Amino acid sequence: MFRRLPGDETRTLVSTTPDTAVVFRPAVVRTPAIISVIIWVWRLLAGLARAVWRHPIATAVPVTFGVIGIVYGYRQAIAVFGVVLTSAVSWALLDPDSFRAVIGRRLLAWWRLVWIYRRHWQPVMIISGLGKHLHGRDYLPRLLRVTCDDWSDRVTVAMLAGQAVTDWTDRVDHLAHGFGAASCRISTLRPGRLMLTFPRRDPLSIPLPAVPIPQTAEVGPVEIGRCEDGTPYRLRVHGTHILIAGATGSGKGSYLWSIIRGLLPAMRAGLVQIWAADPKRMELSFGRDLFGPCYAATPDECVELLEAAVKVMQERADRFAGTRRTHAPTVDDPFIVLVVDEVAFLTAYQPDKQLRARAIAALATLTTQGRAVGIGVVAALQDPRKDVLTIRNLFPDKIALRLDEPEQVDMVLGEGARERGALADHISPRPDLGAGVGYVRLEASPDPVRVRAAYVSDADIRVMVARYAGEGCR
Structure with missing residues (x-):
C-alpha cells in the first residue's frame, strides 16, 4: 500500500512494515494564469526592446520592409529591397572602406x-x-x-x-x-x-619596411612599426627605460635601429645624443659613424661609457636640484639615449668580476635615477633570467620578442602577462613571419600590446650614416 504525504511530513514518518513504501510529494503552489501571462509578456517585450537597442540596423531592416509590404503591398516591398540591395552592392564596390566602416x-x-x-x-x-x-x-x-x-x-x-x-x-x-x-x-x-x-x-604576418625618417626634430614617441590593429606604433623613449628581450633572430635589431632612426632629426638639432655600447661588435658597429666618440665595443670601453653616463647624470642632478623635477631636451642638456646591445655580456657573461660589478652598478644607477635628468637606457638581451640581469625590474617599459619558454614571458613582461595573452613563446621562428613581432608592456598599462617593428635593412643604415654621420655625440 502506498501513502502520499505532502511537504516535509515524511521526515518524521517511521515505518515498521517493510512492504510499505513512502512516496514524497512536494507541496505545490498554484500560480494564477494571469500572473504567468503577465510575466511571459514582460519577458517578450523586454527581449524585443533589448534586441532593438543592441541591434538597431538588424531589426530596422526587416521591420521597414514588413511595414512597406503591409501598407503598399509586397511587390513594392520587393522592389524597394532590390533598390537597397543594388545600392549597397554599388557602395561596397565603389568605396569599400566607408561601406565596411558604416555597415x-x-x-x-x-x-x-x-x-x-x-x-x-x-x-x-x-x-x-x-x-x-x-x-x-x-x-x-x-x-x-x-x-x-x-x-x-x-x-x-x-x-x-x-x-x-x-x-x-x-x-x-x-x-x-x-x-x-x-x-x-x-x-x-x-x-x-x-x-x-x-x-x-594576423595583420603582422607581413614584414614591414623601414619607417621614413621624421621631417621634424622631436623627442616624443618614436614610430617604430605597426600595432596589431593596423595603426602605427609609437614608442615613448624620453622619460623611461626600455628592456628588449628575445631569442637569437627574433628581431631585436629592428627595435634598436627603428628607435635610432626616429631620433635622427632631433640628434641633428642637438636635442638628442645617442650613446652606443656594442659588446658583440656586430649590430651597432654597422652604423658606428652615427655615434662618433660615444661608441664602445670592448668590455672596458663599454663600462667606461656607462660610467661616463653616470657622471653626466650626477652633474645634471646637482644643477637641477631645487629648480626642476623633469627634463626638457635642450641643446645645452640634450636627451641621452644609451643603447646597450646584448647587455647580458656585461652583467653576467663577463669573466672579469670587477668589470661585471662596475657594469651592474652603473646600469642600476642609471635606471633608478637617470630618466628624471634626461638619460634613458635601451637594453637588449637574449636570456631574461634573473641571474643574467638582476636589475630587469628597474626597466619600466619592456618588450618581449620570440622567447623559448612560456615562463620567460612573465620574466620579461611581469607576472600574469602571458595569462593576459602575451604568447611570446608562440611567435614563429621564421624570419618572414616572426622577426620583429613582440609584445610591449608599458609602465602605465598592465595589458600587453602586440606589435611588429619595421625592418631596417643594411641599405637603410648606410643611407642614415651618409646623411647623419658625425652629428650624434659631439
Whole structure:
C-alpha cells in the first residue's frame, strides 16, 4: 500500500512494515494564469526592446520592409529591397572602406554574435568552468556586446558575482578553442566587465619596411612599426627605460635601429645624443659613424661609457636640484639615449668580476635615477633570467620578442602577462613571419600590446650614416 504525504511530513514518518513504501510529494503552489501571462509578456517585450537597442540596423531592416509590404503591398516591398540591395552592392564596390566602416563591420558583428558566440556561449562557459550548473539551473557570465574591426572580434562580458580576472586569464586557451580563434586576450574595462579579444587574422604576418625618417626634430614617441590593429606604433623613449628581450633572430635589431632612426632629426638639432655600447661588435658597429666618440665595443670601453653616463647624470642632478623635477631636451642638456646591445655580456657573461660589478652598478644607477635628468637606457638581451640581469625590474617599459619558454614571458613582461595573452613563446621562428613581432608592456598599462617593428635593412643604415654621420655625440 502506498501513502502520499505532502511537504516535509515524511521526515518524521517511521515505518515498521517493510512492504510499505513512502512516496514524497512536494507541496505545490498554484500560480494564477494571469500572473504567468503577465510575466511571459514582460519577458517578450523586454527581449524585443533589448534586441532593438543592441541591434538597431538588424531589426530596422526587416521591420521597414514588413511595414512597406503591409501598407503598399509586397511587390513594392520587393522592389524597394532590390533598390537597397543594388545600392549597397554599388557602395561596397565603389568605396569599400566607408561601406565596411558604416555597415560591413556591424553586420559582421551581428552575425558573429548570433552564429559564433551566443550559439556556443553556454557550453563553453560550463565546460571551461566559468559558468556553473546548480540544481538544474545555469549561472553564466553575461554576453553583453560584440564589435568587429578588420582583424578581430571584441566581446564585452559581465562576470559573475564573486569571479576574479584570474579566473578568466587561466582559461584563455579554453576560450580561444571554444570559439574557434587562434588566441584570446583579456583586458579589464571596469570592475566586473571584461573585454575578450579574439583575432580572426594576423595583420603582422607581413614584414614591414623601414619607417621614413621624421621631417621634424622631436623627442616624443618614436614610430617604430605597426600595432596589431593596423595603426602605427609609437614608442615613448624620453622619460623611461626600455628592456628588449628575445631569442637569437627574433628581431631585436629592428627595435634598436627603428628607435635610432626616429631620433635622427632631433640628434641633428642637438636635442638628442645617442650613446652606443656594442659588446658583440656586430649590430651597432654597422652604423658606428652615427655615434662618433660615444661608441664602445670592448668590455672596458663599454663600462667606461656607462660610467661616463653616470657622471653626466650626477652633474645634471646637482644643477637641477631645487629648480626642476623633469627634463626638457635642450641643446645645452640634450636627451641621452644609451643603447646597450646584448647587455647580458656585461652583467653576467663577463669573466672579469670587477668589470661585471662596475657594469651592474652603473646600469642600476642609471635606471633608478637617470630618466628624471634626461638619460634613458635601451637594453637588449637574449636570456631574461634573473641571474643574467638582476636589475630587469628597474626597466619600466619592456618588450618581449620570440622567447623559448612560456615562463620567460612573465620574466620579461611581469607576472600574469602571458595569462593576459602575451604568447611570446608562440611567435614563429621564421624570419618572414616572426622577426620583429613582440609584445610591449608599458609602465602605465598592465595589458600587453602586440606589435611588429619595421625592418631596417643594411641599405637603410648606410643611407642614415651618409646623411647623419658625425652629428650624434659631439
